[in-house]
Amino acid sequence: MTLERVAIEAGVSKGGLLYHFASKQELLGALLIDTLQGADERLEELTLGDEPGAFARAYLEYVRTGEHNDRGVATGIFASAALDEGELSPARAQFTQWQDRLVNHDGLDPSVALLARVVGDGLWLIDLFGLASPSDQQRDDLIELVLGMLDQEGV
Amino acid sequence: MTLERVAIEAGVSKGGLLYHFASKQELLGALLIDTLQGADERLEELTLGDEPGAFARAYLEYVRTGEHNDRGVATGIFASAALDEGELSPARAQFTQWQDRLVNHDGLDPSVALLARVVGDGLWLIDLFGLASPSDQQRDDLIELVLGMLDQEGV
DNA sequence: GACCCTAAACCGTCCGGTTGGTACAGTAAA
DNA sequence: TTTACTGTACCAACCGGACGGTTTAGGGTC
Numbered sequence: 001m002t003l004e005r006v007a008i009e010a011g012v013s014k015g016g017l018l019y020h021f022a023s024k025q026e027l028l029g030a031l032l033i034d035t036l037q038g039a040d041e042r043l044e045e046l047t048l049g050d051e052p053g054a055f056a057r058a059y060l061e062y063v064r065t066g067e068h069n070d071r072g073v074a075t076g077i078f079a080s081a082a083l084d085e086g087e088l089s090p091a092r093a094q095f096t097q098w099q100d101r102l103v104n105h106d107g108l109d110p111s112v113a114l115l116a117r118v119v120g121d122g123l124w125l126i127d128l129f130g131l132a133s134p135s136d137q138q139r140d141d142l143i144e145l146v147l148g149m150l151d152q153e154g155v
Numbered sequence: 156m157t158l159e160r161v162a163i164e165a166g167v168s169k170g171g172l173l174y175h176f177a178s179k180q181e182l183l184g185a186l187l188i189d190t191l192q193g194a195d196e197r198l199e200e201l202t203l204g205d206e207p208g209a210f211a212r213a214y215l216e217y218v219r220t221g222e223h224n225d226r227g228v229a230t231g232i233f234a235s236a237a238l239d240e241g242e243l244s245p246a247r248a249q250f251t252q253w254q255d256r257l258v259n260h261d262g263l264d265p266s267v268a269l270l271a272r273v274v275g276d277g278l279w280l281i282d283l284f285g286l287a288s289p290s291d292q293q294r295d296d297l298i299e300l301v302l303g304m305l306d307q308e309g310v
Numbered sequence: 311g312a313c314c315c316t317a318a319a320c321c322g323t324c325c326g327g328t329t330g331g332t333a334c335a336g337t338a339a340a
Numbered sequence: 341t342t343t344a345c346t347g348t349a350c351c352a353a354c355c356g357g358a359c360g361g362t363t364t365a366g367g368g369t370c
Contacts, residue, residue, distance in 0.1 A: 001238070002209070002358085002359060002360085003359075003361085004359080006186050006362095012315080012316090012319065013245055013314065013315075013359095014316095014317090014318095014360095015315075015317070015318090016314075016315050016316065016361095017359090018361075018362090019314070019315065020314095022361095023360080023361080024359095024360065024361090030263070032327050075237060076238065076354065078237075079234045079235075079237035079238045080232035080234075081236065082230060082233075082284055083156065083231065083234045083235065083238070088284060088285070088286075091284070091286060092285060092286055092287060095286040095287040096280075096287040098287075098317095099287045099289070103293070108297070110293065111293070111296040111297050111299075111300045114289055114293055114296070114297045115274070115297055115300060115301070118273075118274050118277040118278055118281070118289075118297065119270070119273050119274060119277060120277075121272060121278065121280070121286070122275075122276050122277025122278075122279055123193070123273055123277075124275035125276070125277065125280040125281075126250075126276055126280075129233075129243060129246070130243070130247060131243075131246060131247055131250040131276070132247060132250040132253075132254045133252040134254070134269055134273075138258070138265065138266070138269055141266040141269070142266050142269045142270055142273065144266075145266045145267070145270060146270070157324080157325060157326085158325075158326065158327085159325075159326095167350080167351090168350070168351045168352075169326090169327095169351085169352090170327095170328095170350065170351050170352070170353095171349070171350045171351065172350095173328090173347090174349065174351095175349090176348060177327095178326080178327080179325095179326065179327090192320095196327085249315070252319095
């Protein structure tokens with residue numbers, strides 16, 4: 001992930017890239033924040049109504065298809081950030097917020113809420129790094145299983 | 156993660172390090188494989204008996220405490236490997252094997268088996284990157300919840 | 311003229327990898 | 341039991357290329 005490669009990928013000159021982002025760190029931070037915001041907005045769209053578990057359902061829905069990441073791009077951003085000390089903190093903040101919303105403000109039993117979160121994050125990270133992603137069928141079945149638990153809980 | 160830093164960490168000179176590992180790639184590969192093997196052996200230890208779900212239980216037990224990684228070390232290895240194209244393949248292979256064992260050879264309903272896997276991996280990866288790890292209490296409750304589902308299934 | 315770039319040369323540093331050498335342990339003929 | 345040689349384990353110093361970042365000179369558009 002060099003500046004030149006990013007510039008070419010973005011159809012911009014290296015100078016133009018550095019016109020917008022003063023340093024590679026700044027670029028990386030912006031990329032990461034942008035990715036996280038995109039996910040957050042998508043989650044908001046998927047959150048239907050305000051009955052208990054609405055956000056948890058969105059969280060699972062988000063990872064139902066494996067398309068939630070332009071493989072390689074998000075992976076690179078995430079891995080690069082993980083190597084630069086402290087560079088991952090926007091991600092930490094975002095996940096903390098999601099976790100708080102799921103566990104404390106979604107009207108679910110905390111353990112079930114955490115289950116939804118960990119399954120969602122688990123699938124997301126497994127896909128992100130390509131660590132033996134389950135098939136579409138398996139994934140669907142798993143999500144249905146967890147959704148079922150949310151329903152039981154919501155009653 | 157530079158060769159020099161690794162060398163210092165290991166109490167060796169850079170030259171000495173490269174005597175054992177001909178290139179950085181080779182070093183990284185060995186580090187990754189070693190980490191994975193360590194986890195695999197630990198899982199084997201934790202697998203008690205051979206009733207249905209024995210391996211799934213071990214998988215969850217493994218991530219019960221957050222101590223399963225020398226934070227920073229495993230993170231660096233994993234993130235570095237993720238950036239080098241193809242360098243993550245030993246990890247993919249290992250996860251594929253675990254997934255196969257869980258889903259096809261542990262005597263559980265496939266969805267429940269996958270649930271155990273995704274919860275295990277989810278917690279592991281969340282810890283690895285420090286993405287808002289749940290508290291010990293929350294983690295324990297979650298694991299108990301999933302273990303309970305394995306028991307229901309096993310009957 | 312302010313803004314948003316392109317293009318290209320350039321610099322300094324960092325880092326992977328190479329090289330030549332040292333220390334030492336074994337071993338085996340003289 | 342000295343001598344000579346071999347292999348293993350290491351180190352310090354160096355080299356060269358890649359890459360982050362700067363600078364300069366300019367061009368198009370509102």
